[in-house]
Amino acid sequence: MKFSRKTQISSEIPTASMPDIIFMLLIFFMVTTVLREYSGLPVKLPKAKRIEKLKSKRHTSHIWVSKDGLISIDDRLFTIEDISKIMYDKRVADPQIVVSLKADEEAKMEQVSGIHEKLRDADALKLNYSTKTLVN
Amino acid sequence: MANKKRRFKGGEIPTSSMADIAFLLLIFFLVTTTIDTDKGLGIVLPPAGDVEIEIRKENILNCLINSRGKVLLDEEPTPAEQISKIVGRRLRENDKLIVSVKAHPKTAYMDYIRVIDQLKMADAKRISIANSE
Numbered sequence: 540m541k542f543s544r545k546t547q548i549s550s551e552i553p554t555a556s557m558p559d560i561i562f563m564l565l566i567f568f569m570v571t572t573v574l575r576e577y578s579g580l581p582v583k584l585p586k587a588k589r590i591e592k593l594k595s596k597r598h599t600s601h602i603w604v605s606k607d608g609l610i611s612i613d614d615r616l617f618t619i620e621d622i623s624k625i626m627y628d629k630r631v632a633d634p635q636i637v638v639s640l641k642a643d644e645e646a647k648m649e650q651v652s653g654i655h656e657k658l659r660d661a662d663a664l665k666l667n668y669s670t671k672t673l674v675n
Numbered sequence: 676m677a678n679k680k681r682r683f684k685g686g687e688i689p690t691s692s693m694a695d696i697a698f699l700l701l702i703f704f705l706v707t708t709t710i711d712t713d714k715g716l717g718i719v720l721p722p723a724g725d726v727e728i729e730i731r732k733e734n735i736l737n738c739l740i741n742s743r744g745k746v747l748l749d750e751e752p753t754p755a756e757q758i759s760k761i762v763g764r765r766l767r768e769n770d771k772l773i774v775s776v777k778a779h780p781k782t783a784y785m786d787y788i789r790v791i792d793q794l795k796m797a798d799a800k801r802i803s804i805a806n807s808e
Contacts, residue, residue: 554691554694555690557693557694558690558693558694558696558697561694561697561698561701562697564701565697565700565701565704568701568704568705569704572708585784585785585788585789586788587715587716587788587789587791587792587795588792588796589716589792589795589796590714590715590716591714591715591716591717592712592713592714593712593713593714593715596713599713604784637717639713639715640715642784643784644783644784644785644788645783645784645785646783646784647780647781647782647783647784648740648778648779648780648781648782648783648784648787649780649781651784651787652778652780652804652806655720655804655806656806658720659720659721659722659723660723662722662723664719664720664721664722665717665719665720666717666718666719666720667713667715667716667717667718668715668716668717668718668788668791669713669714669715670714670715670716670788670792672714673792
């Protein structure tokens, strides 16, 4: 038997469509990246050194408190009395919920402690005071 | 004048480096995108309901904040930067120490955070937040 060696097969990887594939990846990442789901209130967060990261975004719920005393949850304004009901519903839906309090540095403590009380009533006990990193 | 017409030699855009350029863009965006993570001071609130717990007086360190952000630590006016040092020393003397933070209703949130941050720096695990009435 005689084997004829095939020499005509080109051994090159076709690279012509490579840019297309990579552009597609780029566009995929650009489209799927969600930058922010809600805008909240304009707050100037206080700064702190000993900060810890919140573990997951999924189990986090934000309460925004502006320096004028406005309270916003999920882009809707609420009064302080509404908080315990909303937070109770959220906690029932997700028992692991962590409340992130995004309060303005000029907000007053009476409001913050009012929110503490409402969160205790709602049994949402894990609280995180959202801050920025203090750089010396 | 010799106005010789040049023969057109099939123009081509070099596409071999296109992949590199696209990769570079991809990597640039991957690196520069910061997914803003939430960070802050974590705290666990006590459950609802007034549960009175008897605590011996020597295990409590009172920390009062007035409306102007001045701190009174165990009856002593203390600059905010020194709280962690003092609390740290007190914690080494007595590991059952509970720091009770009480803020005036008109205290700015910023001053309160500064105190909580100092307590965290001193590794105070037991922080009690009293209601500002």
